[in-house]
């Protein structure tokens with residue numbers, strides 16, 4: 001059976017695409033699925049280091065496209081998960097080294113062998129974006145609850161529509177429950193109301209994302225992390241399981257006290 | 266006492282009005298409405314003039330009071346026009362046409 005090709009994109013940079021790809025990939029592989037992650041951010045390779053696989057790269061995606069190696073040779077197997085593989089980006093080339101048509105062919109080929117092919121899209125809406133979405137069946141849009149990120153996400157929704165990638169789903173990343181409670185941050189309903197697309201998941205702003213990235217171990221593998229739990233649920237939803245959304249209460253002392261005296265929301 | 270607690274614990278809204286997110290939402294909605302429509306002011310003006318001319322064939326309108334906007338809530342675009350009517354035109358084009366048809 002043919003696998004699903006999913007692009008993770010955002011428009012705005014730095015909102016958490018690479019983090020989401022690494023965690024969704026590990027989350028799906030932990031569920032026993034065969035997963036290939038493709039780093040389409042040519043020139044700004046990151047997915048390898050986030051996954052802790054940076055020392056294993058010999059060939060990259062441009063080598064494959066230029067026929068300098070076979071597809072298999074460029075795929076790196078994850079250290080922890082037997083069914084997770086990475087196709088690294090080229091570091092010393094630029095986005096023009098690849099054509100959308102070539103990208104489409106490569107991801108389609110991967111889809112013959114894997115259950116999921118997840119593509120890490122670069123920021124922006126130029127060539128790198130067009131390459132990344134070329135072979136995608138589905139899209140996940142990542143945003144943060146901030147005006148600039150949401151506005152860019154809206155652009156992406158429109159562009160995906162014109163490119164024929166329909167029904168994108170949204171991940172709201174770095175939500176801060178205490179700011180939402182105060183009315184100082186857009187909440188989940190606000191963002192969904194504005195973008196009018198389906199919600200795939202909400203990930204809290206969480207230090208454990210940074211500490212786990214420091215170690216090259218995606219946070220989804222940390223059973224105690226809130227962000228990790230959020231990504232586990234996102235992976236489950238992608239995999240077709242109907243899981244409830246996580247409560248976004250600030251888990252700290254104040255919120256427990258507030259709940260205790262009956263002021264919790 | 267409750268008020269005091271509510272203040273130091275940070276209730277849902279801060280005294281002195283809603284938090285900055287309502288402003289964020291309003292600004293975003295407006296910005297996105299414009300982004301999604303993507304029409305030039307010239308085209309918009311042309312549309313307004315042509316529409317006024319078309320409507321005037323049938324009813325007498327107050328062209329200066331005419332309001333035209335795009336509404337893009339629900340990801341679908343609608344052209345919403347409000348045209349103040351001063352009076353109906355007797356023997357208008359519309360009346361003539363419906364007579365022809367009969």
Ligand SMILES: Nc1ncnc2c1ncn2[C@@H]1O[C@H](COP(=O)(O)OP(=O)(O)OP(=O)(O)O)[C@@H](O)[C@H]1O
Nearest residue numbers: 013014015016017018019123174204205206209210
């Ligand atoms: N939920 C989170 N909580 C805390 N930090 C986060 C969270 N998500 C992402 N980050 C941090 O934000 C930074 C940017 O994340 P990431 O590299 O995944 O973004 P990106 O969208 O891929 O960026 P680029 O557009 O440059 O490719 C990283 O330092 C990451 O650790």
Ligand SMILES: [Mg+2]
Nearest residue numbers: 017018041046
């Ligand atoms: Mg990235």
